[in-house]
Amino acid sequence: MTSTLNPKFTFETFVVGAANRLAVTAGRTVAENPGSAYNPLFIYSGSGLGKTHLLMAVGHSAKALAPQLNIEYLTLDEYVEAFHAAIAAGQGDAFRRRFQNVDALLVDDVQFLTNRKEMQAELLRLTEALQQAGHQIVLTSDRPPAEIADLDERLISRFSGGLVVDMGIPDYETRVAILRRKAEERGARFQPGVLETAAGVEFPNVRELMGALNRLVAFQAVNDAPLTAEAARQVLGVVEAGVTAASPTAASSTAASSTGDEFSQFLTDVTTTVGKAVEAWRARVAEAVLRWEGEGYRTARLEKLLDQDNPAAVDEAIAAYIHDVERLRALEAEVQALDPQAAGEKVFRDPERMAEAEAAAAKVRDGAAPPPAPSGAFPLDSYAAGASNDVALSAARAVIAAPGKKYNPLVLAGKSGLGKTHLLNAIGLELMKKKGAVVACLSTQAFVDELIAAIDGNRVDWWRARYRRATALLLDDIQLLAGKDRTQEELFNLFNHLMDGDRQLIFTAPAHPNTLQGLEERIVSRLEGGLVAEIGDPDRELRRTALERILTQQKLKAEPALLDYLADRPADSVRSLTGLVQRVADAAAAQDQPVSAGLAREILEGQPPAGSGGRRTTGLRTSGLVVSSAGGVRSREKMVWDWPSASDRLIEDLR
Amino acid sequence: MSLVNFTTREITCKIVYYGPGRSGKTTNLHYVYGRVPESRRGRMVSLATQTDRTLFFDFLPIDLGQISGFATRFQLYTVPGQVYYNATRRLVLQGADGVVFVGDSQARQLDENVESLQNLQSNLLEHGIDVRTVPVVMQYNKQDLPRELILTPAELDDALNFRGVPSFAADALHGQGVFETLKAISELVLKRLAAGSPA
Numbered sequence: 001m002t003s004t005l006n007p008k009f010t011f012e013t014f015v016v017g018a019a020n021r022l023a024v025t026a027g028r029t030v031a032e033n034p035g036s037a038y039n040p041l042f043i044y045s046g047s048g049l050g051k052t053h054l055l056m057a058v059g060h061s062a063k064a065l066a067p068q069l070n071i072e073y074l075t076l077d078e079y080v081e082a083f084h085a086a087i088a089a090g091q092g093d094a095f096r097r098r099f100q101n102v103d104a105l106l107v108d109d110v111q112f113l114t115n116r117k118e119m120q121a122e123l124l125r126l127t128e129a130l131q132q133a134g135h136q137i138v139l140t141s142d143r144p145p146a147e148i149a150d151l152d153e154r155l156i157s158r159f160s161g162g163l164v165v166d167m168g169i170p171d172y173e174t175r176v177a178i179l180r181r182k183a184e185e186r187g188a189r190f191q192p193g194v195l196e197t198a199a200g201v202e203f204p205n206v207r208e209l210m211g212a213l214n215r216l217v218a219f220q221a222v223n224d225a226p227l228t229a230e231a232a233r234q235v236l237g238v239v240e241a242g243v244t245a246a247s248p249t250a251a252s253s254t255a256a257s258s259t260g261d262e263f264s265q266f267l268t269d270v271t272t273t274v275g276k277a278v279e280a281w282r283a284r285v286a287e288a289v290l291r292w293e294g295e296g297y298r299t300a301r302l303e304k305l306l307d308q309d310n311p312a313a314v315d316e317a318i319a320a321y322i323h324d325v326e327r328l329r330a331l332e333a334e335v336q337a338l339d340p341q342a343a344g345e346k347v348f349r350d351p352e353r354m355a356e357a358e359a360a361a362a363k364v365r366d367g368a369a370p371p372p373a374p375s376g377a378f379p380l381d382s383y384a385a386g387a388s389n390d391v392a393l394s395a396a397r398a399v400i401a402a403p404g405k406k407y408n409p410l411v412l413a414g415k416s417g418l419g420k421t422h423l424l425n426a427i428g429l430e431l432m433k434k435k436g437a438v439v440a441c442l443s444t445q446a447f448v449d450e451l452i453a454a455i456d457g458n459r460v461d462w463w464r465a466r467y468r469r470a471t472a473l474l475l476d477d478i479q480l481l482a483g484k485d486r487t488q489e490e491l492f493n494l495f496n497h498l499m500d501g502d503r504q505l506i507f508t509a510p511a512h513p514n515t516l517q518g519l520e521e522r523i524v525s526r527l528e529g530g531l532v533a534e535i536g537d538p539d540r541e542l543r544r545t546a547l548e549r550i551l552t553q554q555k556l557k558a559e560p561a562l563l564d565y566l567a568d569r570p571a572d573s574v575r576s577l578t579g580l581v582q583r584v585a586d587a588a589a590a591q592d593q594p595v596s597a598g599l600a601r602e603i604l605e606g607q608p609p610a611g612s613g614g615r616r617t618t619g620l621r622t623s624g625l626v627v628s629s630a631g632g633v634r635s636r637e638k639m640v641w642d643w644p645s646a647s648d649r650l651i652e653d654l655r
Numbered sequence: 656m657s658l659v660n661f662t663t664r665e666i667t668c669k670i671v672y673y674g675p676g677r678s679g680k681t682t683n684l685h686y687v688y689g690r691v692p693e694s695r696r697g698r699m700v701s702l703a704t705q706t707d708r709t710l711f712f713d714f715l716p717i718d719l720g721q722i723s724g725f726a727t728r729f730q731l732y733t734v735p736g737q738v739y740y741n742a743t744r745r746l747v748l749q750g751a752d753g754v755v756f757v758g759d760s761q762a763r764q765l766d767e768n769v770e771s772l773q774n775l776q777s778n779l780l781e782h783g784i785d786v787r788t789v790p791v792v793m794q795y796n797k798q799d800l801p802r803e804l805i806l807t808p809a810e811l812d813d814a815l816n817f818r819g820v821p822s823f824a825a826d827a828l829h830g831q832g833v834f835e836t837l838k839a840i841s842e843l844v845l846k847r848l849a850a851g852s853p854a
Contacts, residue, residue, distance in 0.1 A: 018721040273845045
């Protein structure tokens with residue numbers, strides 16, 4: 001299905017001239033760094049100017065540099081055919097997967113996308129997928145993207161988004177070079193001037209030039225004597241341009257045969273002279289200047305070399321320059337991740353100012369120390385689950401599984417002491433486990449304080465950058481933003497930035513955001529845009545789990561009776577349970593007794609120790625006497641919550 | 656104007672045809688014009704009097720295309736030979752990369768030749784250029800005239816070419832020696848590339 005790369009079509013066999021130098025340089029760059037330099041690379045030129053050759057050369061070169069790469073070359077028609085075949089076989093998904101997994105996709109002749117809407121959609125999808133995965137796409141066409149008739153706007157913008165280069169008709173010198181190389185490949189030898197004559201004809205493409213060469217080879221083969229330049233001119237039907245246009249006052253009497261070549265001869269001489277004059281090192285330096293200037297780097301250092309007569313160690317100088325540029329690239333990429341604004345600074349484009357660039361990067365690096373991370377004291381394992389926080393917990397798990405995708409933002413709302421902070425930090429810890437994650441988890445108060453310090457130190461930019469690189473932002477107690485206009489403004493922008501990048505946002509609040517006072521409408525509406533998971537008062541089951549954990553933490557024995565007793569006591573928050581346990585534990589320590597249900601009851605209900613009169617508290621409290629209503633049944637579904645009224649049941653029985 | 660621009664990869668040679676009036680400078684350009692394919696030459700600008708004498712200057716741009724990766728252009732100028740157009744001559748000479756001195760081979764024109772040569776030297780000096788540092792070639796034109804009227808190239812060399820620059824016998828009207836001269840001056844100019852001292 002996929003064409004194999006023609007082994008003849010490599011960069012080595014590609015004759016580079018002014019008309020295609022840019023395309024070849026771009027092709028080489030792409031082959032060296034697939035996916036990172038120009039993506040997609042779109043090459044267009046008229047027919048027969050070497051598009052396919054260049055495209056295959058990219059494939060060969062990339063493969064040679066990194067043999068593990070999966071490279072697919074195919075023409076658009078082949079792609080269409082393959083797609084149709086796959087659809088017919090019901091293998092559409094497999095087809096897509098196959099192409100999404102290539103490291104470099106080389107598609108020839110994409111101009112045939114005209115009037116193929118479904119293929120355009122398919123290619124758009126593929127382009128997006130490949131680009132997102134950082135895989136290289138190289139396309140060729142006989143015209144620029146915008147001129148391909150009936151091409152989807154989105155495809156045009158995608159194709160144009162990388163680099164669009166054209167290849168022109170080769171100039172005279174390139175034509176000579178091509179002819180010489182091809183003649184050599186065929187083992188054909190010509191007299192001086194023959195190939196130059198053929199090159200003098202401005203064929204619209206290289207294929208016709210090859211046609212001319214074929215004719216010359218054929219004519220020479222049938223004649224005994226080698227072909228002369230004059231004979232070649234006749235074979236190719238070349239009309240002399242210069243002589244007919246001679247000016248009226250001069251040369252009219254000159255014999256055409258002896259003078260027609262004067263200019264060509266002159267040109268050849270000048271070419272030789274220039275070739276000698278522009279020494280090879282100058283050409284190398286000039287090439288480097290051209291290349292790096294094209295990539296936006298200052299090349300003053302290289303240009304200085306050209307001013308010298310005979311500089312020492314030119315190649316070392318070029319290598320050092322490239323080394324510096326690579327370093328600048330690395331710095332820029334690093335800074336880009338930390339602070340996109342700072343990355344645009346000129347200093348990262350000037351190898352003369354390496355020290356400044358290093359300093360600038362260091363500054364950004366310092367400024368963008370990772371934002372506060374979640375506290376390790378709140379692991380998810382130790383978070384007590386129950387009916388009251390079921391929704392919040394399942395939302396948390398969904399967020400951990402797919403951050404930024406499902407519930408974004410997630411607002412955990414509930415009264416104080418219900419474990420919002422715990423859950424928030426727990427999610428943060430889980431998110432941190434993901435590769436490349438930068439989780440900012442802090443209290444809103446700390447967030448405000450940091451901003452104030454940044455404003456004070458005139459470092460707001462990097463303060464922003466610091467949070468902007470976060471893959472998740474978790475803010476505790478968002479209600480503390482009330483009245484802090486500047487922080488709300490900053491959060492608003494940060495919020496939008498992070499949402500745009502599909503980064504996860506999680507907040508905690510004491511109540512539903514729309515009931516919070518002092519928050520700007522735009523903040524509230526954004527908070528409501530995701531999921532507001534309310535955490536209710538802890539149910540008995542949750543209380544029991546939490547108590548067990550608290551007791552264990554305090555190294556106390558968690559007897560079932562004690563747990564049941566404590567869990568049955570009303571408590572409006574998990575935090576209050578801690579207080580409860582603390583009271584019991586303190587008392588037990590004071591009385592030098594083990595912590596038990598009886599002791600707990602005594603302390604919490606004020607019942608005197610045994611033998612002090614047997615006074616019992618009045619009232620409806622049945623703590624400690626009743627078996628837990630949950631009866632150890634952990635599943636909510638299996639619990640009967642609404643008993644039918646007794647009278648109904650009696651009637652039922654009587655029937 | 657720099658001869659070579661490495662950044663834009665261009666070579667631009669300005670060559671001035673200098674010499675006394677009626678020595679055949681414009682004829683040289685016309686001949687070259689006639690030999691350059693149309694696609695490679697620009698419009699030849701000639702500002703002439705009614706009697707076909709160069710009033711201001713002739714200008715012929717030639718595009719040699721890409722040579723060793725450099726877009727190479729030649730600009731050929733002539734100066735008006737008449738003594739009273741010196742201001743124009745000086746102007747045209749400005750920024751010249753090379754000079755072709757077109758001498759008149761007629762024996763009776765020898766003084767004019769000498770005078771023009773001195774004028775060249777002084778005009779170059781006005782631009783702060785020592786004539787010894789500029790590529791110059793000599794062309795002894797009108798060698799087709801009857802022997803008795805002209806001096807031989809050797810005699811002219813003795814009289815004019817005291818610096819021993821390359822010299823060529825020519826018959827510009829029929830093209831003899833025209834391209835040889837152009838080639839020689841081009842080589843001299845372009846060889847300065849190798850010396851790395853753009854003019």
